[in-house]
Amino acid sequence: MALPAEARHRWRLAEGGTVEIADLGDALLIVPAADGGLRSRLAEAIAESGGYSELAADAARQDADLA
Secondary structure, three states, X not given: OOOOHXXXXXXXXXXXXXXXXXXXXXXXXXXXXXXXXXXXXHHHHHHHOOOHHHHHHHHHHHOHHHO
C-alpha cells in the first residue's frame, strides 16, 4: 500500500516502516506501529479520558440508546 509522502515524512516512514490498520467499517485508521502500536495508543487515549467507565458514561449521556 502506498501512503502519501507527507504522511511518510511526518511518521518517519520515508525509508519504509510498519503501520497498523484498523478497519472501522466505512474507513481505515492507519497508525505507525512504533511505541506499542495501535492497542497501546488506544489504551493511552482511554486512560487520558478518565478510563473506560467514564467514556461509557459520557457516551450514554450523549445518546440514550447507548445506555
